[in-house]
Amino acid sequence: MKGILGFRQRRRMRRKLSLLSIVSLILLMLMGGKAKAQDARAVLQAAVKSMGTDSLKCITYSGTGGYVGIVGQNYAPGDDWPKVELANFSRTINFDGRAMREEQVRRQGNYPQRGGGGIPLQGEQRQINLVSGNYAWNLQGANVNPQPAAAQTRQLEIWLDPHGFLKGAIAAKDLVSFERYEGGPARDGGFGEKRKILAYTMGKFRIQGSIDDRDEVVRVQTFVPTPLLGDTVEEKTYGAYKQFGGVKFPTNFHHHTNWDHEERPQGYFGVRDGGHNSFGITIANVQPNVCGEAITVPEAVQKAAIPPVRVESQRLADGVFYLTGGSHHSVAVGFSDFVTVVEAPLDEARSLAVIAEVKRLFPDKRIKYVVSTHHHFDHSGGLRTYVHEGAIPVAHRDIVPYYYYAVMDLAPRTLEPDRLSLYPPDEFQETFVLEAVQNDKYTISDGTRIMDLHLVEGNPHAVGMLMVHLPKERILVEADLFNPPAPNASYPATPSRAATSLYNNVQRLKLQVDQIAPIHGRLVPWGEFAKFASSGKSN
Template identity: 30%
Template structure:
């Protein structure tokens, strides 16, 4: 009996194996691998995909960044973008030159990453800034491999165990197989593979949109052609929450000749700047007279002004997210205890400036803005997000800045909210002016870098701001900012020189 019992126990694992069907995860992974293999074959085959050692991609076209346009609603004024990306996959090197124009700003720069080091070249300011090693890592390199389908497929082939089949979906009127996998930088993406052509039509990933909650950011590929034995798209489009944010023509060169000199940048006469700090500390700047700037409380380089009145607090700007706003609110309560936050003023409707508004609305603060922004605030307040406002919904209350000015005062403390618009950056755009302190708080009109890099030629946005100060004859000693440090009026005048009109003293 004992011998039979031991024999039975020995057979149990074999019986279990014989009766162990594939799990749902295994079946999903197996089907996803089949879709990826078919996509690789359509792209030119595994050998052709893996033979790409160097790739140059030029993207050029129009941009309409979501929640970054002059107005919160269409029609939008388009911007311009061009980037030339050179990837040396064999040696983990990247060179990216970008030109951007729109909404009162123009930028031209080059980033080079190689051997775990990085350098940023600002061609407008003629400066060179080292990129800290933590920001020049392989994690940063991976993001550029989402620019083209063949690079994404290489990543999928290298990470087969993370592949999952999501199902079938109709996209642009055609059936698609959708698979997902996790890239080395931990970003999970979903690939839409055309069921007929087996080419990748798009990929998407999830992000939190201030107005609509969890949403998809999509990159669309179309108009494929052959280049170096690999299929590459000639059209490239980026969408957020279903809205087109950019539309580019794409030119791809496979395995162009390169050398070490290719990754050098001519920078004769450029000023050498200190690296930008990898992490900006949270701090409270006391500007005197009950006026404070909460630095980096809502996120890196995102600041809020807090002004103490006799019986309440006025906050200006709610950047970041709901979580960031909760941190800023706590900082304000610690700095100005025993007084409710009665008002939250927003400078303009851009997403990085209103992402934390829900936290202040939940706190019971009245939103101070221009009439044209009412709709975007109401949409934001109704967004399906998981925060304090979702747990205890409130309808936003408004105090509008009309005819260009709204004064909040208790007889001792005074804040004038002034509409700078129409401005190149936003049609309606507020600044907070404190005449007693001779202080002005603004967002996106001027910013001083967080290192010692030169500013370069003044931007259109800053020149329009300087003209506004002159026209209004505002007496200003200091300018505090949503992004960047507080500067003296002398620093601002120097930045918009030569010959730029500026504030009366």
């Protein structure tokens, strides 16, 4: 009996000790968490004091002689984003009002005239972009152009500003801090600079900032969603701080969208992925607490909403349909027991809507092929959705390796998951097929209908650019090389080099064409285009 009581006493004692250990561990964790929070707040307060953020309610700054990289529009996947000159840049941020007004004056400058995004620019282009809370819009003179889809990214831009980052950290509930060595050669001659890192979340975005030994914010980084690449790094580096009315502000801006692969030119898996430099400028004029005119959200902007995805089908020939209804179109072509879709633009929402319409038009046929004319983000953003459906992408050999890298990536997409990342097919990476146009021509046929894919040689828009020809129907499908004006609008005085290259390639290959089905715009009779494209010297 005594032994049993001793055993019970020992068991009760062990329970008490275990409970005491658990309580102690919890207290230590809480104390450790509190200490870490205090450490993070100390780092934050040092930066706020050094940079004068507490006294800053709004700020206006401007500069000249910079550049803008047009993201997702590089000539080849291994190239950097194509650049245009930033003749003038100004920005006003009201931190308390969560509002920003930005003005850019862009011109082509001396940068290479190849790639997408409207290159080459003709003359100077002035852009005025605004955001206030959850509303975004552009101004063209007195005309208001609502941009509801841009509100989130423009709002994020406020908090990627160096002072905006610190103000976001002040409000953050999950602020953490740590130290690490990062960057290239340090001032002391070593490699890497010891920096303090502050990190927090703002909505769905994870934001981190690097603070140097002067307590200056030298780098702010987050990830933004892109349909083709998924979570894509957005990085702002800031340098050459100066004092402006009691506030420190950087005079050197250098921004990246996508990873900087200059020191590793082959990118991931041996595939070149060169686009990253997206913005750079020297800031010359900084005005702390100069707020400009109050930003009032126009009524039209308040009422605007992101329009629903709409697909309209127009029959071009037996079994050939032009799928329009938005800014970017597709073409569906029926064969004996399958369908080929030309172009998968924009994003998954657009692709799902087009796929649904194709299934309605061809209820008993699978989508076997999806033809990608070129790799630009706005023309390939919906490609992964077709791959998830089991379709085989067809692209030129020069961009097939990039698509293997971009499309086969099954890494989680935390910001905007798509079907391929959420529900990957069985043995996807072992069974995935991507057809390459090897000899500058590729034919899809069922023995009766013929679809020919041709390389557009010498075009300035994109490497590996394909045009699609239906010889029996005498239809040509092309993307970005020729974007026709509205029915009653006049043509430019001279054709672009891209339009001329399209015309020259059709002539070189002796293709018989009655009408063009552009991915942008409207159907155009060949004669109308030929008259324009052969009218004179291209610009």
